[in-house]
Amino acid sequence: MVYRAGKLGHMPAAPVDQSERRSGALLEYLARRMRLRSESVLAPLGLRPRHLVALTVLRDSGGSSQQALAGTLEMDGTNVVGLLNDLEAAGLVERRRSPQDRRRHVVELTTVGAKRLNEAECALASAEDEVLGALAPGEREIFYDLLRRAAGPAVTCADAYVDEER
């Protein structure tokens, strides 16, 4: 549904402000700031933001096939391979062949991986403090909750193995 609030958007200075949900640019903006800071914080741990995302997904889903992971992360399968290679080389993740279908790899966090993820998240706290500094603790809590719920469907959908067609 495309609603034009009216084609009159003009007036440079004091208009409309139909700021209902214009989250796109803001989200991008915030995420960028967060990433810039995260990178430096994460570097000593040998991780990059992507890795964190992948690890988080894996923790929350409790393991998934690479294909499903590629789906959740919305990135190309071939690149997922590289990502997992990194993580596995670091011992943070494990690929096991699925007993049901031995073509598949079931990817799971290792204990070390979970621990490292935890550390990383702690280390990240300062970055978040900086980026989300304008929010009060309570608000940040809400923010986190909303983030999680927004991301949730894809992430929490742990079954991850159901898929055909496509």
Place this chain on the structure above:
Amino acid sequence: MVYRAGKLGHMPAAPVDQSERRSGALLEYLARRMRLRSESVLAPLGLRPRHLVALTVLRDSGGSSQQALAGTLEMDGTNVVGLLNDLEAAGLVERRRSPQDRRRHVVELTTVGAKRLNEAECALASAEDEVLGALAPGEREIFYDLLRRAAGPAVTCADAYVDEER
């Protein structure tokens, strides 16, 4: 330095409880999904997510020097030049020399730019619907508000080149 659980070492093993600050990965994740969708929606308008961010900042700050813009966007000055070249070539933005300091360019949205930004945001609504679909409208409102406040300080701060009425 290796991060150790040290002083906040309560709960070394419980995976679920420290759900306070976990926004980093989620933010990144959501932003990525949003960007993927935004790109396709924005393409027909000849814009990319970065442009959107820049335009948004410019609108919200009501104009700023390139240097200030580089600061807000946290990107290198030389790359801002290219970004603005695009935008100016498309007539969405205008560089005027500052009367106070003629070395400076004051960058401002043009009327066309404001209009285009508006259109882009409308076009983006569907992308947002998709990505934030799990949130109820009211929640989305809150989410947007939080985003805005979190981003706010940096954006609103811009050294206020007083200037209205383009």
Place this chain on the structure above:
DNA sequence: ACAGATAGTTTGTGTAGCGCCAACCATTTA
């Protein structure tokens, strides 16, 4: 008025992420 700093621009270099294609293996399914 001159030197040095500053805003912006241009060009060029290097790095990294990522989508995509193609070839290939192991395995499953028809």
Place this chain on the structure above:
DNA sequence: TAAATGGTTGGCGCTACACAAACTATCTGT
């Protein structure tokens, strides 16, 4: 047995970005 599927590898090409160097125009301080 043939075809489809999950994963892997390698390669191509594009884009974003930081960074550096050189240049112009302009400001500022002594």
